[in-house]
Structure formats: C-alpha cells, structure tokens
Amino acid sequence: MFSAFVLLGGAMGFLGWSQSRPAAETASCYKPEYTAxxxxxxxxxxxxxxxxxxxxTPNALNDGKANFPEFHNxxxxxxxxxxxxxxxxxxxxxILFKxxxxxxxxxxxxxxxxxxSGRGYFPGKLNGADVTVKDTKRYAESGGWGYYNFNHHEPKATTAKVKARSECAYCHIASAKKDDVWTQFYPRLDD
Structure with missing residues (x-):
C-alpha cells in the first residue's frame, strides 16, 4: 500500500509539474544581434x-543554372x-532563416x-544560409527588410553584411506576396 501511495503521489506530482510547467516558463524571443x-x-x-x-529549385530543372539550386528550409x-x-x-x-x-x-x-519511398528529389548536404530581418528604420531603402547571406556552402559564416537592394530586395519587392515575404510558398504564413 505504501509503495502504491508513493508511486501514485510521485505520478501526481509529475503530472502537476508537467501541466503547470508551460505557464511557469517564459518564452524568450530571439532578437537580431549585430556586431559593432x-x-x-x-x-x-x-x-x-x-x-x-x-x-x-534544383539545377536539373533550370538548365543547370538555378540561382538557388537547393531546398530552402x-x-x-x-x-x-x-x-x-x-x-x-x-x-x-x-527573423526568417533560410x-x-x-x-x-x-x-x-x-x-x-x-x-x-519512390522517385523524387531528396535532401543532401547543407549548403549555407540566408537570413532576412524586418526593421523598417534600419532597412528603409530596401523596403523595410535586410537580406544577409551566410555563405552558399558549409560551414556557415558567423557574421554577414547586409546585401544591396539590387541583390535580394528588388526580387522580394517585385514578386513576394505579402510584405516582401514569399508567403505564397508557405501555407503556415499564407492566410
């Protein structure tokens, strides 16, 4: 009886902890970090x-010359x-991380x-990263978004300089569905 009580008490304590844990945790938001x-x-x-x-957008479907020949996760x-x-x-x-x-x-x-699983396209090795940050004051001349490339190969660079409007922003401004973001490709964002 004692062991059943201890086990039940322990389980109840665990259940109480697991149910109240999310309320006790504070979500910390990640803000862009810049060098000096x-x-x-x-x-x-x-x-x-x-x-x-x-x-x-693989090379094989773009005459061997895709601008971004990768999965964009x-x-x-x-x-x-x-x-x-x-x-x-x-x-x-x-912050959008690609x-x-x-x-x-x-x-x-x-x-x-x-x-x-069948015939298709399958993810291979990692090939770098691009990052986009919304800051309407800092990036006013590029539509309110800053575009960064952290290498198109691995390992990723640890810092990056903002790209000129003509390198990234112009395409987002001209073709992205909402606020210079390609929401048309992301059902979680396209409501």
Missing part, C-alpha cells in the same frame, strides 16, 4: 524555430510567428533519383 560594425550575427538555435516550408523566429498569426502582420524584428540544402546526386536527367 553593423554586421548581422548568425542567429542561434534557428533549428528550434517554427518551420514554414522548403521550396526547391525556411524557419521563422517563434515570437514573430505568434505575433504574425495574431495580427496577420510581420512585427519589427522578425537553411540551404542541396539535393542528393541525380540518377535521371531531370535531377531526380529513386529511393525506397
């Missing part, structure tokens, strides 16, 4: 952020995501290959 010279520092722990999608900082879902607007300080990942070697002319 104004370069963006590579965001930390992005892989724990909200995953929004992975467009793919895109994540958004969780507090920014929560605010976006609540207001339908990207808040100041939003991890670049090549496809595995092709078997067929279209770049696809066969794996146990």
């Amino acid at each position: 010279s104004g370069d963006l520092m590579l965001p930390k722990n992005f892989e724990r952020w909200i995953y929004v999608g992975s467009p793919l 895109v994540y958004i900082e969780p507090c920014s995501y929560d605010e976006y879902k609540r207001t339908k607007a990207f808040p100041e300080g939003t 991890e670049l990942q090549l496809t595995q070697d092709q078997e067929f002319p279209d770049g696809s290959r066969t794996e146990p």
Whole structure:
C-alpha cells in the first residue's frame, strides 16, 4: 500500500509539474544581434524555430543554372510567428532563416533519383544560409527588410553584411506576396 501511495503521489506530482510547467516558463524571443560594425550575427538555435516550408529549385530543372539550386528550409523566429498569426502582420524584428540544402546526386536527367519511398528529389548536404530581418528604420531603402547571406556552402559564416537592394530586395519587392515575404510558398504564413 505504501509503495502504491508513493508511486501514485510521485505520478501526481509529475503530472502537476508537467501541466503547470508551460505557464511557469517564459518564452524568450530571439532578437537580431549585430556586431559593432553593423554586421548581422548568425542567429542561434534557428533549428528550434517554427518551420514554414522548403521550396526547391534544383539545377536539373533550370538548365543547370538555378540561382538557388537547393531546398530552402525556411524557419521563422517563434515570437514573430505568434505575433504574425495574431495580427496577420510581420512585427519589427522578425527573423526568417533560410537553411540551404542541396539535393542528393541525380540518377535521371531531370535531377531526380529513386529511393525506397519512390522517385523524387531528396535532401543532401547543407549548403549555407540566408537570413532576412524586418526593421523598417534600419532597412528603409530596401523596403523595410535586410537580406544577409551566410555563405552558399558549409560551414556557415558567423557574421554577414547586409546585401544591396539590387541583390535580394528588388526580387522580394517585385514578386513576394505579402510584405516582401514569399508567403505564397508557405501555407503556415499564407492566410
């Protein structure tokens, strides 16, 4: 009887802890970090952020010359995501992290290959990262967003300089669906 009570008491204590834990935890929002010279520092722990999608533009479907020949695994900082879902607007300080990942070697002319799940395109090695930050004052001349490249190869650079409007922003301004973000490719953001 005593052991059953101890076990039950322990289980009840565990259940009470696990149910009240989220309320006790405070979500910490990750804000962009810059060096003294104004370069963006590579965001930390992005892989724990909200995953929004992975467009793919392989070389094999673009005459061997895709501008971005990888899966674009895109994540958004969780507090920014929560605010976006609540207001339908990207808040100041939003960070979108695009991890670049090549496809595995092709078997067929279209770049696809066969794996146990079938014929398709399969993720290969990591190939760097791009990061976008919303700050309408800092990036006023590029539509309110700053665009950074942390190498198009691994390992990722630890800091990056903002890209000129003509390198990234112009395409986002001209073609992205909402607030210079390609929400049309990310169902979690396209409501």
